[in-house]
Amino acid sequence: MSEITAEQxxxxxKMIKDPDKNKNIVELGMIAGLQIKDGHIAxxxxxxxxxxxxxxxxxxxAEQKVHDLPGVxxxxxxxxxxxxxxxxxxxxxxxxxxNAPPNAQPAAFQxxxxxxxxxxxxxxxxxxxxxxxxxAVNVALAMAAEGKRVGLLDAxxxxxxxxxxxxITDKPTQTASGLIAPLENHGITCMSIGFLIDxxxxxxxxxxxxxxxxxxxxxxxxxxxxxxxxxxxPPGTGDIHLTLAQRIPLSGAVIVSTPQDIALADxxxxxxxxxxxxxxxxxxxxxxxxxxxxxxxxxxxIFSHGGARRxxxxxxxxxxxxxxxxxxxxxxxxxxxxxxxxxxxxxxSESYFDIGKKIWAKIDQSKS
Ligand code: ADP
Numbered sequence: 001m002s003e004i005t006a007e008q009x010x011x012x013x014k015m016i017k018d019p020d021k022n023k024n025i026v027e028l029g030m031i032a033g034l035q036i037k038d039g040h041i042a043x044x045x046x047x048x049x050x051x052x053x054x055x056x057x058x059x060x061x062a063e064q065k066v067h068d069l070p071g072v073x074x075x076x077x078x079x080x081x082x083x084x085x086x087x088x089x090x091x092x093x094x095x096x097x098x099n100a101p102p103n104a105q106p107a108a109f110q111x112x113x114x115x116x117x118x119x120x121x122x123x124x125x126x127x128x129x130x131x132x133x134x135x136a137v138n139v140a141l142a143m144a145a146e147g148k149r150v151g152l153l154d155a156x157x158x159x160x161x162x163x164x165x166x167x168i169t170d171k172p173t174q175t176a177s178g179l180i181a182p183l184e185n186h187g188i189t190c191m192s193i194g195f196l197i198d199x200x201x202x203x204x205x206x207x208x209x210x211x212x213x214x215x216x217x218x219x220x221x222x223x224x225x226x227x228x229x230x231x232x233x234p235p236g237t238g239d240i241h242l243t244l245a246q247r248i249p250l251s252g253a254v255i256v257s258t259p260q261d262i263a264l265a266d267x268x269x270x271x272x273x274x275x276x277x278x279x280x281x282x283x284x285x286x287x288x289x290x291x292x293x294x295x296x297x298x299x300x301x302i303f304s305h306g307g308a309r310r311x312x313x314x315x316x317x318x319x320x321x322x323x324x325x326x327x328x329x330x331x332x333x334x335x336x337x338x339x340x341x342x343x344x345x346x347x348x349s350e351s352y353f354d355i356g357k358k359i360w361a362k363i364d365q366s367k368s
Pocket of ligand 1: 129130134288323326330
């Protein structure tokens with residue numbers, strides 16, 4: 001079936017009137033950032049912040065109308081407003097919240113219900129390129145190899161890479177019940193923001209739209225029963241992270257950092273952000289910790305090894321482990337067969353298994 005066009009989507013949205021203005025939402029210029037990719041449609045509906053909550057039925061109607069078009073797999077419609085991000089920053093602390101009357105939390109910040117998913121963890125980093133995705137993939141595979149049912153959600157809108165690392169080339173399809181069927185390889189299920197939106201557009205999307213798309217990936221995917229959903233977050237500590245931390249019932253977060261001071265400063269920002277929204281930080285992983293020369297066997301500490309361990313001690317965080325810089329780690333994930341699968345008994349895989357066990361212990365602890 002040929003891809004649905006923007007014109008078809010807009011024509012459908014023209015049937016919806018803004019209840020307060022008696023004109024349709026396209027005419028009023030309220031539709032922003034329309035994205036169409038392989039049957040997945042996403043767009044924002046720009047509204048005044050004051051009207052946000054009252055326009056929820058309009059948002060739902062827009063989603064439903066577009067979903068009814070032939071060939072549409074998923075629709076993500078998000079109400080966007082300039083002041084959304086500010087509101088999130090002004091969230092009350094845990095202490096203030098406990099003094100608030102029951103149900104005082106605004107709807108946008110209520111945690112999502114995740115039926116069938118026992119625990120959700122986020123893998124974060126202060127900046128890109130530190131090996132966050134490589135670590136997320138190998139740790140998820142290590143946990144699955146220990147018998148856990150693991151799902152991996154690639155939420156890195158700036159560079160979704162997980163399907164490639166898992167050797168997945170298929171596109172997601174729809175289940176009979178209208179959910180998206182996740183893709184599967186090496187014993188874990190996977191979904192990626194890259195299936196919904198193009199990287200170039202993701203960069204210019206405002207926070208609320210990106211978070212809307214991510215929420216869709218969690219709630220509209222047939223994850224089934226999972227012991228753990230691992231989310232590979234975009235790098236940084238922006239509004240997207242704050243919203244996700246508010247909306248997704250995370251058991252905890254893991255921060256990946258290289259040992260250089262600058263990357264560690266970024267990692268510290270990440271830890272502060274999770275603490276601000278009451279998400280426990282399970283600990284730090286030092287990636288590209290040292291380099292073992294494959295020719296002479298000499299160990300070189302390219303990025304002043306040990307920084308993350310020292311840093312985590314200083315901050316009172318657990319240090320979860322270190323992964324050296326090694327071409328076999330890069331090559332195996334580049335060709336879709338991560339090292340935990342292709343060389344499970346290598347010393348590098350052992351590190352991932354060890355980290356996976358430590359994270360698992362933290363998840364268990366968080367439940368008790
Ligand atoms: P991020 O998710 O933080 O942007 P990636 O996981 O995509 O980073 O990794 C960036 C690059 O570094 C990739 O080419 C990856 O294969 C490589 N890489 C990551 N960790 C290691 C490692 N421990 N040893 C060698 N290469 C690595």
